[in-house]
Amino acid sequence: MTTTNTSPTIILIAGHWLGAWAWDEVLEHLKADHPRAIAMTLPGLDAHDHKRATQTLDAQAEAILGVIAHHGNQPALLVAHSGANAPVSLVLDRHPELVDRVVWVDSGPVATGTVFAPDFPEELKELALPPFDVLAQQASLEGLSAETLERFRARAVPEPGTVLRQPVELSNEARRSVHTTLVCCSIPSAQVLELTQTGHPMFAEVANLEHLRIIDLPTGHWPMWSRPRDLAEVLASEAARSN
Known part of the structure; x- marks a missing residue:
């Protein structure tokens, strides 16, 4: 893997039940x-936050923007896995100028009005x-060892109901002009298209994305555990691309 001094900060954001720890193996390679x-x-996925069950998608989007601000408010490369697509879609809508590129890992942007679990x-x-x-009926567990599954179970944090029920409200079409990469894992790209x-x-x-x-x-569905080195190489390559 090679990068340049102009490569953006890469911010890794995992999906439901997961925190920063989910990316440990990817970061080792990256x-x-x-x-x-x-x-x-x-927000909502920190086991030590006593208010975590009341966190919202808005709070999650603001937290992502806070990390970007902490790193100089320079356009970042956002990596959104699975259910992180909702707050990242909000960030793209509110501040597309702060996103150099977005990489969706076995995920993709959501449309306005989307609710993950309306019922x-x-x-x-x-x-x-x-x-x-039950989970295997919803998402592929291919490539995950028994040890990995044990760690997943031990460290998983319940997903706040407020996040699951909140509609994603989007209005800024500029979000569609942000350079976008889909990393297709459990669903092949031909099927995605x-x-x-x-x-x-x-x-x-x-269908509305320009780049x-x-x-x-x-x-x-969890390539950060089943193929961490390969995923890290993909992310490094995407960070090195100049928009």
């Missing part, structure tokens, strides 16, 4: 050539990591 790569934990009961404050046999063309809600917004690259990295 930081030797890209020392400005960092991982963050979104999640109001009386429930959070959603714990489900049993793995087919779903995009048919207007599937999961990928409909992809799009698509990379296949075949594995399960």
